[in-house]
Amino acid sequence: MKEKRKAVLAGSVIITVLVCMILAGFFLIRQYTGGRSRNLARTKGVIATCDSVEKETLSAAMAIDGDDTTLASRWSSENNWEDASHYIQLEFPEEISVSFVVLKWERRNVTSYALEGSLDGENWEILQRFDTAPAAKHQEIVLDKPAQIRYLRLSTYEVSKEEADYSNLYQNVSLYEFEVYADKPAAYLLETPVIETGKAGERRLVTLEAPAGYKVTFIGADLEQVIGADGRVYETIQDKEVTVGYRVEDIKGREETREVSFTIQVPAAVGGLYKEKAETDRKPEAAAAEGHNPCPDWVVPSIAEWVGGEGDFTLGENARIIVDSDSFRMESGTKAGMDAGTETGMEFGIEAETDVGTDEQTLWDAAELFGRQWESCSATQNRMTLCQGTLEDAGPGDIYIGYADDENGLGEEGYTCDITDTCVIRAESVTGIRWGCVTLMQMLVHDGQDSAPRGSIRDYPLYAVRGFGIDVARKPVSLDTLYRMMETMSWYKMNDLSLHLNDNTILATSGLTGSPEQAMTADSAFRLESDLMNGAGEKLTSEEYAYTKEDIDQLIETARAYGVTVVPEIDTPAHSLAITKLYPEYALRTGNESVDQIDLGQEEAVALVEQLWREALAEDTGAFRQARIVNIGMDEYYGDGEQYRCFLIRINNLIQETGKTVRLWGSLSHIGGTTQPSPENLQMNLWSTVWADPQEMYEAGYSLINMQNNHLYIIPGGGYDRLDIVELYENWAPNKFYDYNQMEIIPAYSPQMLGASYMIWNDMSGNLDIGISEYDLLERFQEPLPVLSGKLWGEAGMEETETQMGMEQGENDRIPGYLYVENAAVEPDYQIAMKVWLEENTLAEDGQNGVWHEQVLAEGDAAYARWAFYAVEPQTGRVGFTREGRTYTFDYTLPKEKWVNLRLEGGQGKVTLYAEGEKIGTVGSDEPFEEHATFVFPLQRVGGQTGHFDGKMEIEVLYDGE
Numbered sequence: 004m005k006e007k008r009k010a011v012l013a014g015s016v017i018i019t020v021l022v023c024m025i026l027a028g029f030f031l032i033r034q035y036t037g038g039r040s041r042n043l044a045r046t047k048g049v050i051a052t053c054d055s056v057e058k059e060t061l062s063a064a065m066a067i068d069g070d071d072t073t074l075a076s077r078w079s080s081e082n083n084w085e086d087a088s089h090y091i092q093l094e095f096p097e098e099i100s101v102s103f104v105v106l107k108w109e110r111r112n113v114t115s116y117a118l119e120g121s122l123d124g125e126n127w128e129i130l131q132r133f134d135t136a137p138a139a140k141h142q143e144i145v146l147d148k149p150a151q152i153r154y155l156r157l158s159t160y161e162v163s164k165e166e167a168d169y170s171n172l173y174q175n176v177s178l179y180e181f182e183v184y185a186d187k188p189a190a191y192l193l194e195t196p197v198i199e200t201g202k203a204g205e206r207r208l209v210t211l212e213a214p215a216g217y218k219v220t221f222i223g224a225d226l227e228q229v230i231g232a233d234g235r236v237y238e239t240i241q242d243k244e245v246t247v248g249y250r251v252e253d254i255k256g257r258e259e260t261r262e263v264s265f266t267i268q269v270p271a272a273v274g275g276l277y278k279e280k281a282e283t284d285r286k287p288e289a290a291a292a293e294g295h296n297p298c299p300d301w302v303v304p305s306i307a308e309w310v311g312g313e314g315d316f317t318l319g320e321n322a323r324i325i326v327d328s329d330s331f332r333m334e335s336g337t338k339a340g341m342d343a344g345t346e347t348g349m350e351f352g353i354e355a356e357t358d359v360g361t362d363e364q365t366l367w368d369a370a371e372l373f374g375r376q377w378e379s380c381s382a383t384q385n386r387m388t389l390c391q392g393t394l395e396d397a398g399p400g401d402i403y404i405g406y407a408d409d410e411n412g413l414g415e416e417g418y419t420c421d422i423t424d425t426c427v428i429r430a431e432s433v434t435g436i437r438w439g440c441v442t443l444m445q446m447l448v449h450d451g452q453d454s455a456p457r458g459s460i461r462d463y464p465l466y467a468v469r470g471f472g473i474d475v476a477r478k479p480v481s482l483d484t485l486y487r488m489m490e491t492m493s494w495y496k497m498n499d500l501s502l503h504l505n506d507n508t509i510l511a512t513s514g515l516t517g518s519p520e521q522a523m524t525a526d527s528a529f530r531l532e533s534d535l536m537n538g539a540g541e542k543l544t545s546e547e548y549a550y551t552k553e554d555i556d557q558l559i560e561t562a563r564a565y566g567v568t569v570v571p572e573i574d575t576p577a578h579s580l581a582i583t584k585l586y587p588e589y590a591l592r593t594g595n596e597s598v599d600q601i602d603l604g605q606e607e608a609v610a611l612v613e614q615l616w617r618e619a620l621a622e623d624t625g626a627f628r629q630a631r632i633v634n635i636g637m638d639e640y641y642g643d644g645e646q647y648r649c650f651l652i653r654i655n656n657l658i659q660e661t662g663k664t665v666r667l668w669g670s671l672s673h674i675g676g677t678t679q680p681s682p683e684n685l686q687m688n689l690w691s692t693v694w695a696d697p698q699e700m701y702e703a704g705y706s707l708i709n710m711q712n713n714h715l716y717i718i719p720g721g722g723y724d725r726l727d728i729v730e731l732y733e734n735w736a737p738n739k740f741y742d743y744n745q746m747e748i749i750p751a752y753s754p755q756m757l758g759a760s761y762m763i764w765n766d767m768s769g770n771l772d773i774g775i776s777e778y779d780l781l782e783r784f785q786e787p788l789p790v791l792s793g794k795l796w797g798e799a800g801m802e803e804t805e806t807q808m809g810m811e812q813g814e815n816d817r818i819p820g821y822l823y824v825e826n827a828a829v830e831p832d833y834q835i836a837m838k839v840w841l842e843e844n845t846l847a848e849d850g851q852n853g854v855w856h857e858q859v860l861a862e863g864d865a866a867y868a869r870w871a872f873y874a875v876e877p878q879t880g881r882v883g884f885t886r887e888g889r890t891y892t893f894d895y896t897l898p899k900e901k902w903v904n905l906r907l908e909g910g911q912g913k914v915t916l917y918a919e920g921e922k923i924g925t926v927g928s929d930e931p932f933e934e935h936a937t938f939v940f941p942l943q944r945v946g947g948q949t950g951h952f953d954g955k956m957e958i959e960v961l962y963d964g965e
Contacts, residue, residue, distance in 0.1 A: 012685070044180075054090050063091050073255045077179045088160055089175075092154060095153050100185050101146065101184070103188065104182065105143055110177060112162050114161045116158060122154070122155040131144055159428065162176065184300070190261050190262070190705070198236055219251055220252070221249055226243060226245045237412035240271055241815070245266070246750075248752035296457060306442065309459070309763055314456075316456075323401045365433040368433075371444075382451040402428070403427045411431075418438055420459070422455055426455070437565065465737075466757065469496065470500065471760060472762040472763070473924050474766075477507070477769075485558060488500065502572060505579065508768050510595075510818045533585045534791065534912055536609075551675060559627075576636075576637075578639070586611065589608035593641065613657055620661050626769065634668075667696060668693055672693070689711060698749070701756075709737050716726070717893070726787040773933060778830060830939050835958065841874060855875050855880040857876065862873045863942070868885070872940060873885070891927070904920070909938050910940060
């Protein structure tokens with residue numbers, strides 16, 4: 004039964020005690036156990052009461068019993084849909100001083116609540132009030148000054164009623180523990196860090212003074228390009244807000260190690276007019292009032308630092324890309340077509356031989372790639388000449404590219420771009436040069452006039468890993484599509500492309516689990532060329548479609564020039580049906596659904612996996628020989644946990660011996676065992692907080708990548724058909740792991756928090772196949788790119804650039820033409836008109852048995868299966884089309900020796916046919932779990948060019964979606 008509060012808040016005594024706003028937060032490495040300050044709620048004689056209970060066993064006393072893990076040991080209020088006001092109250096035997104309170108929630112559904120104190124149980128003061136849900140289920144409340152109380156009460160006023168997180172079903176308030184401490188942990192006693200300036204103008208973050216008996220270590224900054232790992236504050240051109248983190252360790256072991264963070268305001272390094280401009284140029288109205296250019300908000304992702312100039316830079320009619328001659332430290336010879344010290348250059352498409360070193364060649368390659376891409380996207384078709392020279396050689400309308408003279412925190416991916424009547428791009432690495440070129444291209448194509456606003460840029464990413472991954476195993480994906488995805492990623496400064504090369508139909512949903520032998524018949528594929536074959540001569544490589552070793556090696560090499568790291572994956576010991584089909588004796592036999600897993604108790608099975616990896620890593624011929632990072636899988640294994648952990652270590656060691664970094668799918672929280680793999684050079688995809696708890700993995704020292712399935716997984720045509728763009732824009736963050744009842748935030752200042760990646764999984768395969776096409780994959784891949792690239796590169800300016808974040812159609816949707824996709828085609832949405840005349844000899848050869856003379860109106864070359872539009876489909880005699888191994892027909896047969904006007908409308912998931920203006924029908928759907936018939940119309944060969952058409956035709960593209 005619900006009891007009324009014994010007292011109301013007395014307005015005359017309400018005091019709100021706030022935490023110092025400069026303190027950004029904390030991160031608990033291990034639970035605070037009291038140490039020198041014991042939990043006063045556990046003092047003998049403390050009485051816990053409450054207004055109501057869900058049931059008698061979940062009483063208020065359960066919140067002070069010291070058990071913070073057992074579900075039956077917690078306080079839970081009544082589940083009242085009408086009234087969310089509840090309280091739990093602690094009465095102490097005597098007056099106490101309180102500075103620190105810990106609330107351990109079962110769920111984070113409370114949205115308005117307060118911590119209140121009283122000396123007499125009648126007159127109450129608000130110690131702290133909250134109007135949003137707790138950021139985490141472990142909540143620490145630090146009071147600005149100690150409060151003298153005898154009664155402490157947690158009062159709740161509102162509870163979430165959201166259906167999405169099931170809060171509408173749980174209107175009760177539930178608390179595992181209500182902990183009370185007299186003293187603050189030492190981490191909260193640290194002074195706010197300050198920046199000092201030396202005599203020569205150099206800036207540095209002052210080392211924090213540790214409290215007596217404690218050690219304080221600087222962990223890092225979220226923007227290490229502003230405050231470096233050594234505390235150096237770099238020469239910024241705009242004021243920046245930076246979060247820095249420190250680790251606080253109790254030398255005497257009285258408290259557990261914890262982290263604390265502060266928000267630092269870092270002013271621009273330069274003064275006078277330049278600094279005043281930097282403070283206003285982020286906002287268009289303020290910049291316009293000052294007479295200089297605002298930050299170009301059409302650049303995606305947003306520019307980190309900007310100072311506007313006046314007027315525009317315009318690319319010259321005979322513009323040059325001048326590559327810094329000081330970067331070419333030639334030991335012998337000169338670049339072909341050039342004499343040392345001259346500006347003679349080359350037009351794009353002409354090969355250039357060079358004897359320069361690797362760094363110099365990659366700089367030249369980056370400049371050449373910029374020129375080729377510019378030609379493909381320029382509205383004016385301006386061509387630029389590539390040449391070698393110095394900054395003094397650059398004239399109006401030229402672009403100058405070179406390495407930075409001095410190290411200034413730009414790191415691997417940062418760059419500067421100074422735009423006056425010339426444009427100067429500098430970086431500390433070739434990847435930074437690439438991103439500077441991408442930014443300049445986006446600026447130049449914006450207005451179609453080959454011009455960009457003048458100003459200065461200092462730009463860099465917030466996170467090191469900004470990724471996308473794709474399952475190419477359950478559905479074949481052509482090499483052309485992979486190149487197209489890679490180039491698109493580069494346009495958005497996304498730098499990590501993962502390839503999941505082997506897998507199988509999910510056995511649990513396959514309908515093929517009646518026996519191990521039946522389960523072995525499920526679809527599976529290993530899409531990488533391999534020499535491996537069993538005793539019967541059966542090869543591991545998929546016969547349907549697979550990449551050669553050279554295909555993958557070339558993709559890795561080419562992507563690197565675009566600033567993209569390709570991460571290939573061989574997934575074991577689970578998801579390995581392609582392997583266990585070949586070697587059934589190595590399959591795990593714990594159940595019918597386990598045969599797609601390798602039995603790690605067999606040494607021969609483990610040795611086979613090692614053989615696969617040695618082949619892939621072979622120095623001269625391996626598909627992964629140029630890869631910097633490889634993924635070894637390791638998710639969803641249901642065999643012996645200790646064997647799994649030892650296998651992980653063994654494969655990890657084999658690969659790291661080649662100098663590569665290893666990545667895996669996090670599973671160590673869910674899979675048992677005592678052996679702990681070393682986190683050194685080991686990156687972990689956090690895809691499920693159940694299989695790998697983010698805080699637990701952070702504490703263990705692993706480098707983390709957010710791939711949380713409920714936010715970042717796409718299953719085209721399935722339950723995760725598309726990403727929720729609005730949710731990503733409004734609530735998601737790369738270091739934030741959350742679902743309906745959990746929130747964990749890994750600090751962005753830590754070098755362990757690498758970034759995030761989203762993933763397409765082709766789970767709708769086998770008996771679940773609904774005809775998803777490669778275009779369906781591309782469309783779902785492209786949709787969230789603006790939002791995710793903005794969040795990962797840095798959120799500066801995102802609130803001003805909602806149009807560019809994918810919430811609305813932006814002006815800057817022109818991506819450079821793809822350099823590796825050659826087939827002519829029309830993509831959805833489109834309308835195509837065809838006028839068709841069939842000759843008499845197109846009659847069926849044997850219509851009764853379903854064999855017709857096929858008549859192909861249009862076709863194109865495909866990586867696998869056939870790609871064609873039929874006037875006469877050979878199995879039905881009807882109008883239809885085929886692509887990627889799937890054929891669709893309309894309920895319509897063309898008459899012979901008669902002109903017929905056809906119109907085809909192609910959209911997402913479906914195609915509609917009209918004949919003589921009347922609708923014949925629609926095939927396909929764009930709804931999840933329904934058949935998809937998306938069709939990219941081929942124009943490579945039309946009519947008689949196909950060699951399979953007897954008749955006459957005319958074709959016109961009426962509308963192609965632009």
